[in-house]
Amino acid sequence: MxxxxxxxxxxxxxxxxxxxxxxxxxxxxxxxxxxxxxxxxxxxxxxxxxxxxxxxxxxxxxxxxxxxxxxxxPPTSTTRDFYSHAATDIRGRRVDLEAYRGSVSLVVNVASECGYTQAHYGALQKLYRELGPTHFKVLAFPCNQFGAQEPGSNSEVEAFARHTQGASFPLFAKSLVLGANAEPALRFLFDALGQEPRWNFWKFLVDADGRPVGAWGPDTPVEDLRPAIVGLVRDVILKRRAEEL
Incomplete structure (x- = not known):
């Protein structure tokens, strides 16, 4: 002036x-x-x-x-929710997570040589087969930071998940989940929930709008999450039906 x-x-x-x-x-x-x-x-x-x-x-x-x-x-956030991020898939392609908006997602840091591997892969695939893929996704992020139990290349991880474990859900590239270079999409979940993985097979539930709902460690069986997931999936289905009227 x-x-x-x-x-x-x-x-x-x-x-x-x-x-x-x-x-x-x-x-x-x-x-x-x-x-x-x-x-x-x-x-x-x-x-x-x-x-x-x-x-x-x-x-x-x-x-x-x-x-x-x-x-x-006050700070302003340029990222509104989990689905506002992007990540690299197991074959090196950049994936806009916006593609999963409208579906409930269970995000898991997986490993091929962990004591929890067999039980988790089987339960995750069962849940994905029964509730997905339209309204529910399992998004798996391999990580080698816990006990060096995911030592293979991305192609080896994919072969193990697809052929040995029979997993058909989306697989992402080997990622860091801890430290300054952690995968940003995962870091968003950890910060939002105030909880980060302490071992392999931590499970993070995200609603259809990309909002983090909860986190569970590897000692919690995947099947224990079914009621929460079913409730969120039901909300998605009812919302879509209402929009079609």
Whole structure:
């Protein structure tokens, strides 16, 4: 904004921090009287209240006087839900998970040489055969981070899953589930539920709109999830019938 003479005003916005809301200090600024000023660092509790927020310094000059305002801008997410992501399938093709929107999905980090392998693959295929594929999907992400129990190549993993275990559900490329380079689609689920895998065959249930519903470890039999899955699938079917009326 501006006016003639000394009645001018200048509004300057300077972002201080990005990321996870760490403490930040503004660059030195010259005030109205020529004095150098430094914006105060944010209170330590700010970062815990709004994770990922951005601190913004607003320099307001009106009529020769200078004011400093420190604002906390909440983070904005560019990814709305699980189906907004993409992932690479077992044959190296990029898959837009949007293709699964409208279906209930059970996302599982699988392994070929785990003590849970035989029981889980059989139960997952049974559930997929009985409830899928129109309204229900099993999305398997092989991972070698737990006990190095998925050591083979993607082609070897696919051959084992398809021919040895008889799995017909979608298989994705070997993925990291832990650490900074974790598969983003999986990382979204873990962060949303506040739970990440601690071993192979963790199961994450996602509703038809891509919202995470729950997580279960390998000690929970796949069949125990049937009531929750059936309930979500029933909702999908009823919604589609209502839309057709």
């Amino acid at each position: 501006s006016a003639s003479g000394g009645e001018s005003g200048v509004l300057t916005v300077i972002p201080l921090t990005g990321g996870s809301g760490e403490r930040g200090v503004a660059p030195s600024l010259t005030g109205g009287a020529g004095e150098r000023g430094v914006a105060p660092a944010p209170h330590p509790a700010m970062g815990s209240r709004v994770r990922g927020a951005t601190l913004v310094l607003v320099l307001l000059i009106v009529g020769g006087s200078t004011s400093l305002l420190l604002l906390l801008v």
